[in-house]
Amino acid sequence: MPSFHSTFTKSSSLSHIFTKTRLRHLTTTTTATMSTESSLRESLAAKLTTINHHGDVIRSLKSSKAPKSEIEEAVKALNALKLEKTEIENELKAAISGGSDGSNSFNGMSRDTFRQAVVNTLERRLFYVPSFKIYRGVAGLYDYGPPGCAIKSNVLSFWRQHFVLEENMLEVDCPCVTPEVVLKASGHVDKFTDLMVKDEKTGTCYRADHLLKDHCKDKLEKDLAISSEMAAELKHVLAVLDDLSAEQLGAKIKEYGIVAPDTKNPLSDPYPFNLMFATSIGPSGMSPGYMRPETAQGIFVNFKDLYYYNGNKLPFAAAQIGQAFRNEISPRQGLLRVREFTLAEIEHFVDPDDKSHPKYSEVSNLEFLMFPRDEQMSGEAAKRLCLGDAVSEGTVNNQTLAYFIGRVYLFLTHLGIDEKRLRFRQHLPNEMAHYAADCWDAEIESSYGWIECVGIADRSAYDLRAHTEKSGVALVAQEKFSEPKEVEKLVITPNKKELGLAFKGDQKLVIESLEAMNEKEAMEMKATLESKGEIEFEVCKLQKMVTIKKNMLSISKETKREHQRTFTPSVIEPSFGIGRIIYCLYEHSFYMRPDKSGDEQLNVFRFPPLVAPIKCTVFPLVQNEEYEEVANRISRSLTAAGISNKKDITGTSIGKRYARTDELGVPFAITVDSKTSVTIRERDSKDQIRVNVDEVATVVKDVSEGRTTWADILQIYPAHTSASADE
Amino acid sequence: MPSFHSTFTKSSSLSHIFTKTRLRHLTTTTTATMSTESSLRESLAAKLTTINHHGDVIRSLKSSKAPKSEIEEAVKALNALKLEKTEIENELKAAISGGSDGSNSFNGMSRDTFRQAVVNTLERRLFYVPSFKIYRGVAGLYDYGPPGCAIKSNVLSFWRQHFVLEENMLEVDCPCVTPEVVLKASGHVDKFTDLMVKDEKTGTCYRADHLLKDHCKDKLEKDLAISSEMAAELKHVLAVLDDLSAEQLGAKIKEYGIVAPDTKNPLSDPYPFNLMFATSIGPSGMSPGYMRPETAQGIFVNFKDLYYYNGNKLPFAAAQIGQAFRNEISPRQGLLRVREFTLAEIEHFVDPDDKSHPKYSEVSNLEFLMFPRDEQMSGEAAKRLCLGDAVSEGTVNNQTLAYFIGRVYLFLTHLGIDEKRLRFRQHLPNEMAHYAADCWDAEIESSYGWIECVGIADRSAYDLRAHTEKSGVALVAQEKFSEPKEVEKLVITPNKKELGLAFKGDQKLVIESLEAMNEKEAMEMKATLESKGEIEFEVCKLQKMVTIKKNMLSISKETKREHQRTFTPSVIEPSFGIGRIIYCLYEHSFYMRPDKSGDEQLNVFRFPPLVAPIKCTVFPLVQNEEYEEVANRISRSLTAAGISNKKDITGTSIGKRYARTDELGVPFAITVDSKTSVTIRERDSKDQIRVNVDEVATVVKDVSEGRTTWADILQIYPAHTSASADE
Incomplete structure (x- = not known):
């Protein structure tokens, strides 16, 4: 996942996943809201003018000693105007916050309140905690505790099953420590940077774009008095934030008078900071290295061996799961922006002339939310599209890309991501690298x-x-023709003598550029030379135009018999930020419901069994040797079957034990209340059934591993109707 | 896995697993061989003296013009002596090389030849390859290719099942990037070093102990003329190599005239090099950090939260699987000594007063090769012991330690490690840290x-x-007493006035030392003070003795009623070098057998299904649409069941297809030679059975996942007797 900062390359999927949250599409999609907001700002400004004017009137009435009744009338009118102003302000506030807060997605809470409830539960139950807490932690580093670690392991197992096994991918495992030359070739050494500013007195570092973004958002949200022109400008800045150069960012910071947030000291000009953790390999200090910023490079450098391993056949995909590192300037947003994270990346190598996919028909009927380029540019919303239509209409570039979009959709929804809150957004032209076909x-x-x-x-x-x-090692593939083909080939033959006379020391670079022309360029040049005798030609490496004359080269097409063609494969790259997926899964799975008494709200994670950190709890109803022996037997057979489970033999009430494990997202609870049969309770429905002791492990295993569903099980086993004392 | 270099701490299991290969026990176990070798060296020296003497005799005979016959007789005798010398030399060579080469363990080959055969196969089939090969690689970094990656994933899954799930451990996942303070506390910043020397002209770095070791081994193996005294000295140096200080190492290097191996330039004095990869966290350059050298510290710093998660109960174990990093000075030995590796570590926290284990009886009857301290010191060999006896006789310190030894034995042998080539070696007293109870x-x-x-x-x-x-955060546990206990407590009350007068600025450290006395020390001091009025007392932090007088403190025992005790738990730590286990597994699994014609040796890995990178291949016997359709169906149902499999639809002969996949260690091959039933062939026995198409996926799944064995299957299904054309 080559992942340059967009400021420098306007590139690739990679840049954005782990560097910045895009804002452009947010603004384009809220055009409707914007116009309301804009007219409200205008009304507010008008109202303020009226109020000021009215204030002047009252003051002049007072100074001219006007009758008391007249003054009182005027004050009453002013108060009415002030009330109207407050109303407009409230409407404006509501328009700014967008109105999506308080929707069902957040359990009827505001975004912040909801997030706080989720994060509190996650930290309290050790899904994750800040790393090195007893030493006051390090920003952007988190530990996964037992339930988080189990969920991560489940997500990765399913990823392996869904992608590596189902698609016969070649999985590799490369080191994190990477020598400089590799990351020089990939461009990371030169371009993997963020723009930073320093507090000129304390030396504290900030991300330049974050400061500008915070300033703009703050102004927009809190300063209701700004003009609608100013509001529009701030919104524009937010929209183009990722495209601003160091100079442009610096100019805006100066213009808005932005200072260091903690000290109010002045800030330095923005300058690039490389986001890789640097180190040195071996004891000499002569071999610089970095902790890899992505896992993809390990696959690319092994292409030749992997192609051979695959019987020298295309297409094939290689995959890698592993740690990646980004030395963020000032990490925020919890698990979403961290300095070390797990990536799962696929590099699918394919003939650029044939991007069809043999299993395309398995996904082409899928329908889900897509957000193509055109809809973003015209301010429309994301919409449900059939994947096959998106390909046939040319919205998605090719079958293989679409195949992976479909597989990713299946992967995420299978994990428990809410499909109504999942969309596939196409990159805008200025987000993509020049070489990228589609993202x-x-x-x-x-x-x-x-x-x-x-x-x-x-x-x-x-x-x-x-x-x-x-x-210097050719990372290419061959296609052997079943029978030799007549191939028309472009032949460019430079006349070195003439070129040498004309360009002297630059001759080599001019020849390189001439030879690198593609067929279209060459044939155009040929035509111009024949008609006009000379042509202006750009030599990129010299950064100038030169004049090429007719006698300096010959351009022709020749027919050759060829037995194979050699080409550089295209790469289609699905790249998964595992920690981000898991965090979103936490939010989509979390809900609260009242306890039996209705006095307290209880937290629940509705993880599907596939993801749940523990599949099943085993509770002896009361502390009693016989029940505990049965519980032990059930727990042992679950363990032997590879089903994670937890006994709770505390004497606590069953209701409390359920609540404790609902909060960990455990889908099934077995209560041992007899020596022959037990109760199984499902977390979300709270349905209970009776199952024989000898069968229970198999039933839980089957439903945990997806061989059957709870709905099926409900049909087979008798419901447990006697109301439990604790539920 | 705290893993200091033994030179500095003489510590801990950790030091040795990933830093040095111990030699001490090798020499002690070869005492018998040594005495033969020593007497052979003496005979050789004597024989050389005789030969020299005889040469003189012949020269004097010649110069004195003795009769020709007499000279011829003398020359004949000299030749006989030379023959005898050659015989002694050969015997000596054999004694040195130890005779264990060419045993069955290495398939009848020498160690080097065998290793070359294994490594060639592993690299050719992409089990592993040097990382960044197209850029000429980096020493000590390796990539796992597809089969290696699958094996690693299988080993880790089984580790999770065998340890985490079966023992209800709390798994955590912490970052590799670690701030300095954590590794300062653990001691790594100051002590995790190796001694290095530099080529004084080129600056090339070498490990000082490696150069000395190579010199000694070379002399011993290749220079037959050294005296038996010299041989004994060199062996002694090898034995104490790990305990030599920088000065001692430097002195030996000078004494033996060791120079830089490549250039023959002189070498610098040895000096310590820290083995951690250093980096900087955040953009300020003010927060030094390191890539963790082990995963254990992440568990220790989380102790408080984990103890709470476990309901404030002991014992419990936490576990972590992850990458660790060591910036080796000059890595060698392939996969065994690398700069980045996967560790799987367990920290089992236990009450120091009660190291019994509830599941101890499940392992106490196991018998395997153990190599206790006494046997190593007295030059005896490792021997088969019953684990329970080793505990009851006091050889193994406690039940919990023994329980893990037993579980590790089961883990390794289950993976396919040959139990005859697995031993548990106890650390010698000088290998262990002062605080360690047993390793x-x-x-x-x-x-x-x-x-x-x-x-x-x-x-x-x-x-x-x-x-x-x-x-400053107390990482402790509490034991609540069921009823309050009368506890006799030692009370040491310093008289600060008297101590201040006597020790002035040292007072604080003296008081600390006095208060840190244990009961025995304190009661002895009390007795001496009462009888003699004063006592000499060592203050470690001052590094001197001071005189304590009777009036300087009071020592007494008081009885208190306590409701709980607070203590620091002991840690029992099993720490697994996953890459090393996998490499040894490769060697133990590799064998060669002749092909059908007997002309060629074919490579086979006898991985158990649990470990095998691919469980099953599916071969249509001939290229034919109907057979391929059946093969596809079988492959799809295997995949859906999570069984990794590979189709091979090339037209190559079945024998060649078997050979290709035997070399990857694929245990089962399905040959589709009809539309209704197929052949399953087992890799090692080459047995074949007939199974219905509809049943075959289930049969392969069951035997792959260990629910049944090949022997059982052979009983159920008919053998495929018709000799295949290709086998």
């Missing part, structure tokens, strides 16, 4: 907004070419 | 010798105390 992000809505969790990019031949060039 | 290494024999793959150490309270002290 789509799987975005999941959370309390932080729409979060890019998976990037799916057709990166064409860029990565393999970069490593071919740097290493 | 055992699971060592596996490979072509490199006995390799430490798992360390199992009782580290007492060291780690939790170190972090308590540094962080």
Whole structure:
């Protein structure tokens, strides 16, 4: 997942998933709201003018000693105007916050309240905690505690089953420590940066774009008195934030008078900070290295061996799961922006001339929320599309890209992501690298907004070419023809003598550029040379135009018999931010419901069994040796079957024990209340059934592993009707 | 896995697993061989003296013009002596090389030849390859290719099942990037070093002990003319290598005239090099950090939360699987000594007063090779012991330590490690840290010798105390008494006035030392003060003795009623080097057998299904649409059941297809040779059975997941007797 900062490359899926939250589409999609907001700001400004004017009137009445009744009348009118102003302010506030708060997605709470409830539960139950807490922690580093760790392991197992096994991918496992040359070739050493400013007195560092963004948002949300022109400008800044150069960012920071948030000291000009953790390999200090910022490069550099392993056949996909590192300037947003994270990446290598996919028909009928480029540009909303139509209408570039979009959709919804809060957003032209054919992000809505969790990019031949060039090892594929083909080939023959006379020391670079022309360019040049005798020609590496004359080269087409063609494969890259997916899953799974008495709200995670950190609890109803022996037997057979389970033999009430494990998202609870049969209770419905002791482990295993469903089980086993004392 | 270099701490299991190969026990176990070798060296020296003397005799005969016959007689005798010398030399060579080569363990090959055969196969089939090969690689970094990656994933899944799930451990997942303060507390910043020397002209770095070791081994193996005294000295140096200080190492290097191996330039004095990869967290450059050298610290710093998660109850174990990093000075030995590796570590927290284990009886009857301290010291061999006896006789310190030794034995042998080439070696007193109660290494024999793959150490309270002290957060546990207890407590009351007068500025450290006395020390002091009025007392932090007088403190015992006791738990730590286990497994699983014609040797890995990278291949016998359709159906149902499988629809002969997949260790092959029933062939026995198409996926799943065995299946299904054309 090559992941440059967009400021520098306007590139690739990668840049954005783990660097910035895009705002552009947020603004485009809220055009309707914007116009309301804009007219409200205008009304507010008008009302303020009226109020000021009215104040003047009252003051002049007073100074001219007007009759008391007249003054009182005027004050009454002023108060009425002030009330109207307050009303407009409230409407404006509501328009700004967008109105999506308080929707059902957040359990009827505001985004912030909902997030706080989720995060409190997650931290209290050790789903995750800030790392090195006893040493006051390090920003952007988190530990997964037991339930979080189990969920991560379940998500990764399912990823392996869904992608690696089902698609016969070649999985590899490469080191995190990476020598500089590799990341020089990929571009990370030069371009993987964020713009930073420093507090000029204390040296504290900030991300320049974050400060500007905070300033703009703050102004927009809290300063109701700004003009609608100013509001429009601030919104524009937010929309183009990722595209601003260091100079432009610096100018805006100066213009708005932004200072260091903690000290109010002045700030330095913005300058680039490389986001890789640097280190040194070996004891000499002569071999610089970095902790990899993505896992993809490990696959690219192994292309030759993997192609051979695959019997020298295309297409094939390689995959890697592993840690990646980004030395963020000032991490925020909890689990969404961290300095170390788990990526799962796929590089699917394919013939650029044939991007069809053999299993395309398995996904082409899927329908889900898509947000194509055109809809974003015209301010429309994301819409449900049939994937097959999106391909046939040319919205999605090719079958293979679409196949992975479909598979990602299935993967995420299977994990428990709410499909109504999942959309596939296409990159806008200025978000993509020049070489990319098409990019789509799987975005999941959370309390932080729409979060890019998976990037799916057709990166064409860029990565393999970069490593071919740097290493001198050709990372290419061959297609053997079943019978030799007559191929028309472009032949460009430079006349070195003439070129040498004309360009002297620049001759080599001019020849390189001439030879690199594609067929279209060459044939155009040929035509111009024949008609006009000379042509202006740009030599990129010299950064200038030169004049090419007719006698300097010959351009022709020749027919050759060829037995194979050699080409650089295209790469289609789905790249998964596992921690982000898991965090969004937490939010989508969390809900609260009243306890039996109705006095207290209880937390529940509705994880599907596939994801749940513990599949089943085993509770002896009362503390009693016989029941405990049965509980032990059930627990042992669950364990032997590989089903994670937890006994709770405390004497606490069954209701409290359920509440404790609902909060961990345990889907099934077995209560041992006899020696022969037991109760199984399902977490969300609270349905209970009776099952024989000898059968119970198999039943729980089958429903946990998806071989059957709770609905099926309800049909087979008798319901447990006697109301439990505790539920 | 706190893992200091033994030179500095003489510590802990950790030090050794991933830093050095121990030699001490190798020499002690070869005492018998040594005495033969020593007497052979003496004979050789004597023979050389005789030959020299005889040469003189012949020269004097010649110069004195003795009769020709007499000279011829003397020359004949000299030649006989030379023959005898050659014979002694050969015997000596054999004695040196030890005779264990060419045993069955190495398939009848020498260690080196065998290793080369294994490594060639592993690299050719992409089990692993040097990382960043197209850029000429980086020493000590390796990629796992598809089969290696699958094996690693299988080993880790089984580890999770065998340890985390079966023992209800709390798994955590902490970052690799670690702030300095944590590794300062653990001691790594100051002590995790190796001694390095530099080529004084080129600056190339070497590990000082490696150069000395190579020199000694080379001399011993290749220079037959050295005296038996010299040989004994060199062996002694090898034996104490790990205990040599920088000065001692430097002196030996000078004494033996050791120079830089590549350039023959002189070497610098040895100096310590810290083995951690250093980096900087955040953009300020003010927060130094390191890539963790082990995963254990992440568990220790979370002790408080984990103890709470476990309901404030002991014992419990936490576990972590993850990458660890060591910036080795000059890595060698392939996968055994690398700069980045996967560790799986367990920290079992237990009351120091009660190290019994509830499931101890499940392992106490196990019998396997153990190598206790006494046997190593007296030059005896490792021997089969019953684990229960080893505990009751006091060889193994406690039940919990023994329980983990037993579980590790079961884990490794289940993976396919040959139990005859697995031993548990106890650390010698000088290998252990002063605080450690007992340490055992699971060592596996490979072509490199006995390799430490798992360390199992009782580290007492060291780690939790170190972090308590540094962080100021008490990492302790409480035991609540069922009823209050009368506890006799030692009370030491310093008389600060008298101590201040006597020790001035040292007073604080003296008081600390006095208060830190244990009961025995304090009561002895009390007795001496009462009889003699004063006592000499060592204050460690002052590094001197002071005189304590009777009036300086009071020592007494008081009885108190207490409701609970607070204590620092002991830690028992099994720590697994996953890459090392996998490499040894490769060697133990590899064998060669002739092909049908007998002309060629074919490679096979006898991985058990649990470990095998691919469980099953599916071969249509001939290229034919109907057979391929059946093959597809079988492959799809295997995949849906989570059984990794590979179709091979090339037209290659079945024999060649078997050979290709035997080399990947695929245990089962399905050949589709009809539309209704197929052949399953087992890799090692080459047995074949007939199974219906509809049943085959279930049969392969059951035997792959260990629910049944191949032997059982052979009983049920008819053998496929018609000799295949290709086998």
